[in-house]
Amino acid sequence: MRRAALSALLSHWRRQPMQLFTLLAGLALATALWSAVQAINAEARRSYDAAAGTLGLGAYETLSDPAGRMPLATFADLRRAGWPVSPVLEGRLVVTDQRLRILGIEPISAPVASLPAGLGAESGLTPAELFLPPGLGFAAPETVAVLKDTPGLPRLMADPSLPPGQLVTDIAVADRLLEADGGIDRLLLLPGAPAGLPTEIAPALRRAAPQDQGDLARLTDSFHLNLTAFGLLSFAVGLFIVHGTIGLAFEQRRPIFRTLRALGLPLGVLLSLLLAELLLLALVAGLVGIALGYLIAGALLPDVAATLRGLYGASLPGTLAFDPAWALSGLGIALAGALVAAAHGLDKIRRMPLLAAAQPRAWSTVSARALRRQAAAGAALLLAGAAAPLIADGLLAGFALLGGLLLGSALVLPFLLSAALSLGASRARGPQAQWFWADTRQQLPGLSLALMALLLALATNIGVSTMVSSFRLTFTGWLDQRLVSQLYVTAPSEAEAARLRDWLQGRAEFLPIWKVDLPLHDAPGELFGISDSPVYRSHWPLLDAAPDAWDMLFASEGVLANEQLARRNGLSPGDPVTLGPGWVLPLAGIYSDYGNPNGQAMIALPLMLQYHPEVPRLRHGLLTDDVPGLTAALHDEFGLPRANLINNETLKATSLQIFDRTFTVTAALNVLTLSVAGFAILTALLTLSTMRLPQLAPLWALGLTRRRLARLEILRSLALAALTFAVALPVGLALAWCLLAVVNVEAFGWRLPMFLFPRQWLLLFVLALLAALVASILPVRRLARTEPSQFLKVFADER
């Protein structure tokens, strides 16, 4: 009995392969997008842990000279005085157009945990290979691939635990590559080190506490939350599809259920058979979804890596590791999603009267009351979302606002569409037009889920692209203003820096870019001292300022803060800013500082030198009309290494490149969500078309040709898509506003002005119509080709 029942149930899918495909594809797509995002997040977290754990140099206290590198003798003197210290030399190098971060460690004195795993005794490496030229270098596999066969580099060994772009090597190799001449950036203080400072041996050294390992994870949290939200959105859209398909499949099989029950199949067995069928389908879809998700994640990861590097300096490998736990969670979410989508249908079967007649249309018809109830729920969600930022703070409130806005408007959509269609019907003249409006309205419930999905996709698209474009416009303008100097130079040492300043006298005006890292209002921050140059007054963009902000600043009577610092602490011009113990200055102005996760403040240079005489004086911005000439002179006459010099144009180009890569992921997810929505419309129209024959047959009998009917069907799809777009536009703009004014502020600490891009809307409008057109072509072609006998049969077979 069970076997017969199961085969009867499954035969439905044989007869409806398209429905089977829809169900599997919907669930697979939902799972794929969701698990792709999860995979990316997991990979990122793993790589933060690797960065923090494997090269645990940050876990040690350090000694360093604020003035720059200390001489080799300082290391030897400290060791000879019994200080257990290990030297670290760091620097950047441009190798075959790649910026490479060199980390030179001294393997003999360095803590074992900080050594690359490839140095293990089992590696078979000899001391000569390690210590004699060319030496050994460890780097991420992809970095090794890029750098392979580059002359001058040590023998490269792949170490997957290292972040890309970093080369870990013996300090001798680093010294050679960086031309450090024995200089040391910092000394790790190993266990057993005395307390205090070695004032008699090296009075210039400062002791620094171990780095906070959680910083990177905390900074990037908002980004990952962002991705997760996107993943959830896609999953929700996918579930709309699944819900629709499963509901239809259940409804169409009511005669079978009834017959089976009449033949004596207990309700419990029927339900468990249906559940088993569902789980089987979910399992298949889940597996496909995981495979697809893995591919998507692999394709997106390089861009995510670029984003994280650009925004936070966090390094991520470009390749994805397969994690069984991740695959299992993907399967789990597919099963859970299928169950959620089917719960309604199963419940209806449980309550189905044994002898009730089949009602294929019942599934897709919803009473006007239900429509109003749904709209009321949507309105409540909208209100709750709007209230979220008032009640709670932080990024979660921002996302609650977004969620409320999107889901609320999706729920309200059918009601709005219905109202619009009623309006159309009331204006319609002639029976055909009246029928068109009325029939469209009657079909609305069946299409509403798909249209809701379309609304979500369109609104997200409008919102996100408005945000990104506004951001880009602001960012470009800001870069133009902000990069006041034509050349930026970093001297290798304090002595070189002093020589550089002498050398520059009479050649170019220079602006010191001298900063110290210090906590500002209990968060990591940086303090800059700037000299009184007119270019700041004319070029430096201020968002909000006291009338005489620049005069206050240069008179050492005020401080400028970046937007992040001001927003996080609710500072407005005139408010006191604490720059150190007992050192408070009024806020003179606020400047925008996109791309910086930290709080920042600027004071007059003399004040900086008074409070922080130890500030490293290595970086300078140069004002010149002859960039190539000065560049050549700096390099050839002064002898500055090329890596220490960067011009305004390159910097701008790099920044924009980083910016654009930052949002490629967003764009890709956007396109994917829109495709899922298009697919949802297709499935909805397909399922409706099979059920609509009884409604169309009388029209055909009244003399409307099949071609004419088909044209009307296409028109209907286009009209619904257009109406949905009309609702999506304001929702999308509201979304953009949320992103710019709420989420960005919470996540990054900056608020951006919103710009409107009507051409993008037009493009999207055309895209939406196109999606609806493509989705309706298949069902319409089927309609146009329906045999007249099929129409006739409707009258004969009417149950």
Place this chain on the structure above:
Amino acid sequence: MNARCLALLATLAAGPAVAQGYAGLGTQADGFAIPAPETRFSFPEDHGPHPDYRIEWWYLTANLTDADGTDYGIQWTLFRSALAPNEAKGWASPQIWLGNAGLTTPTDHYAAERLARGGTGQAGATAQPFEAWIDEWRMASTAKTGDQLDALTLSANGDGFAYSLSLDAKGPLVPQGVEGYSVKSPEGQASHYYSQPFYEIAGTLSLANRDVSVTGQGWLDREYSSQPLSETQDGWDWISLHLDTGAKLMGFRLRDRAGAPFTSATWIAPDGTPTPYPDGALTMTPTSDTEPPTSWQITLPAQNLTVQIDAINPQAWMPLSFPYWEGPVRISGSHAGRGYLEMTGYPEPE
């Protein structure tokens, strides 16, 4: 200290060959200077490092007693090991330095080690003024006149111990072997080797919770070579004995997988006159069942010497990168006195 890197260094192979013999001392000497019989010492220069030789050491052992007559022994060693036969400034130096320090009481034994790169100043040696150091461990000349090694100050520390001693030489430097050319195997492997065995010592040992004032005798060995062992020699047993007569005896036995051990000895008269003895003149026979053997019978018939030496503390294993046994011994038999025993190439005792 860095175990992973030490394990690497334990192979100490400069060439592609797998390390041979104890601590790789049996490997080929490509490009390094080879000891020659006609070479004569030149002081003070030879107190300093010889970077063109593969290995070199400054090796001091001392038999000390406190006011109660309790025996102590200390060891202070600085090894230099070159990955290539040259020296360079800064990190480019191919020289690696290894310091070992030990302190032995009748009941306890302490050992510590330090490791450093050459070229940085973290470790090294200078001839004049004489100084050999690694980190804060230091052996430095305090001699106002005469040879740089005539007076020294010596310090080292480790987990649970430290010492600070003054050394005063009461006799001359003594070349070992033939004019300092010390043959190590029948195939002719050799080193340049001289000693200062006449130190009188005073100073302080610091133990867990007490400082102990001690006095005693010390012995400094200076040796450099590029291939001191033949490929089949797995280790050695070495003694430096201070006899109560004022005479001294240096002897060693190199164990050979392929045949009989190779022995060598130098008898040093109380005035410092050395009498070297070739292979076979000295016999060293283990008289304890332990491995490594901490009791030996030593005979040198040419000097009518037949003595028994017994470790003051048999548990004097140095569990370091190159593990070995090293500790003070008591001498009985035809002569009495105290000395030091070093045994390398044995498996670590249970």
